[in-house]
Amino acid sequence: GLSPPATTSxxxxxxxxxxxxxxxxxFPPSEAPAVRGVRAGPSPPLRAVGxxxxxxxxxxxxxxxxxxxASAQRWEEPPVLPVPTASLVLASSSAYKRxxxxxxxxxxxxxxxxxxxxxxxxxxxxxxxxPFQHQICRAFSTSEEGDGSMSFEDFLDMLSxxxxxxxxxxxxxxxxxxxxxxxxxVLDRKDLEKLVNCLTGDGEESRLxxxxxxxxxxxxxxxxxxxxxxxxxxxxFQHIVSRSPDFTR
Amino acid sequence: xxxxYGVLPRPCRxxxxxxxxxxxGRALEDFQAVVQPMLAEADIATTVFVTExxxxxxxxxxxxxxxxxxxxxxxxxxxxxYEVVNGLMERPDWEDALKxxxxxxxxxxxxxxxxxxxxxAGNDHVAKKKLLTNCTFILCKGLHTQMDLVSLSTAxxxxxxSFLGFGWGFISDVDIDSxxxxxxxxxxxxxxxxxxxxxxxxYQGRLSYLPAAPEQDTPPAxxxxxxxxxxxPLGQPVPPHWTVVPEEEFVSVYAIYQxxxxxxxxxxxxxxxxxxxxxxxxxxAGISRVxxxxxxxxxxxxxxxxxxxxxxxxxxVRAFRLEPRAAAGIMTxxxxxxxxxxxxxxxxxxxxxxxxxxLPPTQEPPPPPKQ
Numbered sequence: 082g083l084s085p086p087a088t089t090s091x092x093x094x095x096x097x098x099x100x101x102x103x104x105x106x107x108f109p110p111s112e113a114p115a116v117r118g119v120r121a122g123p124s125p126p127l128r129a130v131g132x133x134x135x136x137x138x139x140x141x142x143x144x145x146x147x148x149x150x151a152s153a154q155r156w157e158e159p160p161v162l163p164v165p166t167a168s169l170v171l172a173s174s175s176a177y178k179r180x181x182x183x184x185x186x187x188x189x190x191x192x193x194x195x196x197x198x199x200x201x202x203x204x205x206x207x208x209x210x211x212p213f214q215h216q217i218c219r220a221f222s223t224s225e226e227g228d229g230s231m232s233f234e235d236f237l238d239m240l241s242x243x244x245x246x247x248x249x250x251x252x253x254x255x256x257x258x259x260x261x262x263x264x265x266x267v268l269d270r271k272d273l274e275k276l277v278n279c280l281t282g283d284g285e286e287s288r289l290x291x292x293x294x295x296x297x298x299x300x301x302x303x304x305x306x307x308x309x310x311x312x313x314x315x316x317x318f319q320h321i322v323s324r325s326p327d328f329t330r
Numbered sequence: 331x332x333x334x335y336g337v338l339p340r341p342c343r344x345x346x347x348x349x350x351x352x353x354x355g356r357a358l359e360d361f362q363a364v365v366q367p368m369l370a371e372a373d374i375a376t377t378v379f380v381t382e383x384x385x386x387x388x389x390x391x392x393x394x395x396x397x398x399x400x401x402x403x404x405x406x407x408x409x410x411x412y413e414v415v416n417g418l419m420e421r422p423d424w425e426d427a428l429k430x431x432x433x434x435x436x437x438x439x440x441x442x443x444x445x446x447x448x449x450x451a452g453n454d455h456v457a458k459k460k461l462l463t464n465c466t467f468i469l470c471k472g473l474h475t476q477m478d479l480v481s482l483s484t485a486x487x488x489x490x491x492s493f494l495g496f497g498w499g500f501i502s503d504v505d506i507d508s509x510x511x512x513x514x515x516x517x518x519x520x521x522x523x524x525x526x527x528x529x530x531x532x533y534q535g536r537l538s539y540l541p542a543a544p545e546q547d548t549p550p551a552x553x554x555x556x557x558x559x560x561x562x563p564l565g566q567p568v569p570p571h572w573t574v575v576p577e578e579e580f581v582s583v584y585a586i587y588q589x590x591x592x593x594x595x596x597x598x599x600x601x602x603x604x605x606x607x608x609x610x611x612x613x614x615a616g617i618s619r620v621x622x623x624x625x626x627x628x629x630x631x632x633x634x635x636x637x638x639x640x641x642x643x644x645x646x647v648r649a650f651r652l653e654p655r656a657a658a659g660i661m662t663x664x665x666x667x668x669x670x671x672x673x674x675x676x677x678x679x680x681x682x683x684x685x686x687x688x689l690p691p692t693q694e695p696p697p698p699p700k701q
Binding site: 212280282287288289296300301303305 | 518519520521524527528618619620623624627630
């Protein structure tokens with residue numbers, strides 16, 4: 082596991098970040114988050130984590146609400162590297178650089194406490210053409226106003242989950258949460274419909290007809306609903322995803 | 331010209347090439363439970379050859395004495411039949427070898443040919459187990475006929491024979507991607523399509539073709555092995571009577587010579603085993619995701635051309651050439667991935683003009699064309 086690097090001249094201490102700082106019920110109890118940014122138990126099954134200031138503490142289970150990622154987009158610049166610690170610090174500083182570049186000049190001094198509005202985040206090349214850009218922002222944003230704005234830690238969270246070094250497990254957990262629009266823990270027809278509409282975009286282009294949507298959802302369920310209960314649960318989802326690591330890129 | 335049909339001899343000796351991994355590992359079981367009893371009743375004796383690795387079947391049919399078999403049956407996916415066809419074509423006595431009827435029994439993997447044959451036989455569209463039964467029944471009846479083959483030549487000097495289709499871009503991406511989902515038994519084209527739709531790409535290249543003229547008699551091809559009389563070397567420009575597609579950006583190009591792209595995808599409803607025609611489809615860049623999805627969904631019923639999507643073009647051809655600008659995008663032949671490079675191909679209808687053509691899987695005489 083990762084141990085916190087030594088403090089340097091009063092700068093913030095960067096500790097381990099919990100990648101799953103969301104509703105605990107979706108994650109196995111053995112990976113319950115530790116406190117204060119320092120991992121107490123065995124290391125989580127991932128190789129790359131973001132880092133964040135220890136004194137920021139544990140955000141707790143931030144209700145992300147419905148809204149989920151379906152990342153189909155590949156991050157070109159994996160900003161977070163696995164251990165050793167030095168590269169972690171380096172990588173997070175590259176993310177820091179990207180974050181502060183998106184801020185208006187006058188806010189860059191205090192980037193650590195600034196919040197980046199969603200509109201600025203969406204200018205990132207990785208998100209610009211991504212059909213799920215809004216869901217992605219909502220999923221990682223800890224804004225209480227639900228406006229999709231992100232702090233640096235949120236930003237780092239996002240980049241780390243989408244980096245090449247995040248495991249399939251992490252990616253698929255987030256992807257599932259993002260597809261689960263109504264947050265009820267399963268992907269039902271309504272969620273799938275929303276997913277398809279995200280994928281096809283909201284343009285003036287005609288959407289799928291009701292019959293076409295029905296056919297598509299029927300196909301999806303046939304191809305992925307193993308227990309035939311009419312919904313896709315997390316494990317069925319992960320089963321599909323495990324067949325194709327590309328799925329969550 | 332009325333199609334000529336042959337009948338398998340009785341008793342009949344069949345060599346069954348079976349891939350035990352097909353159908354999530356159930357191919358052998360299905361063979362013993364479903365196929366063998368039916369064949370026994372039809373006086374067809376079977377010897378099963380279980381393949382252990384890729385190219386195993388290819389080598390077997392290429393190197394062995396096949397005179398003791400009246401028919402070669404492939405119980406697996408299209409990929410195994412692809413190996414068999416290419417293995418046979420590598421034999422010095424390929425002309426004689428091709429006289430032996432071939433048969434495909436859907437083993438549970440990619441079964442586009444089986445679905446096509448089922449379609450030509452006038453049967454309803456059916457799923458796995460029923461498709462296997464239908465195809466076995468067709469084998470039991472023992473009628474066989476000629477099948478067109480397409481020979482493909484690549485810039486790197488490969489020469490391949492194909493019976494199903496050649497593709498580049500989106501459709502091939504989906505074909506290969508949905509392969510990953512096949513381990514649970516069913517082709518998962520929908521999931522593959524959605525995944526590829528999310529990262530929809532455009533590929534640059536030049537596409538040219540020789541349109542199919544109606545009622546044109548294919549001149550008899552010289553032997554040894556069948557020469558591509560319609561093609562000029564890849565390094566030279568295409569002949570002047572060819573058409574060069576003006577657009578140079580594609581989402582996908584697919585040349586299909588059977589009716590089905592997958593068990594649930596009726597891509598070329600008018601195709602027949604020996605219609606002497608390559609059905610060339612291409613999707614131009616600029617198509618929206620919605621339009622692409624609509625096409626995919628309509629393909630389940632074969633009505634995709636009725637959508638009149640301006641980005642989807644279809645033209646029946648006898649030969650084509652595809653020159654990608656870069657080695658980008660997956661190319662597939664009969665569902666198997668190929669290196670991305672310039673390729674050209676032409677149809678070989680009735681490979682052996684004299685006497686009986688050997689290629690054919692057994693099939694029912696087709697119903698009169700519905701017009």
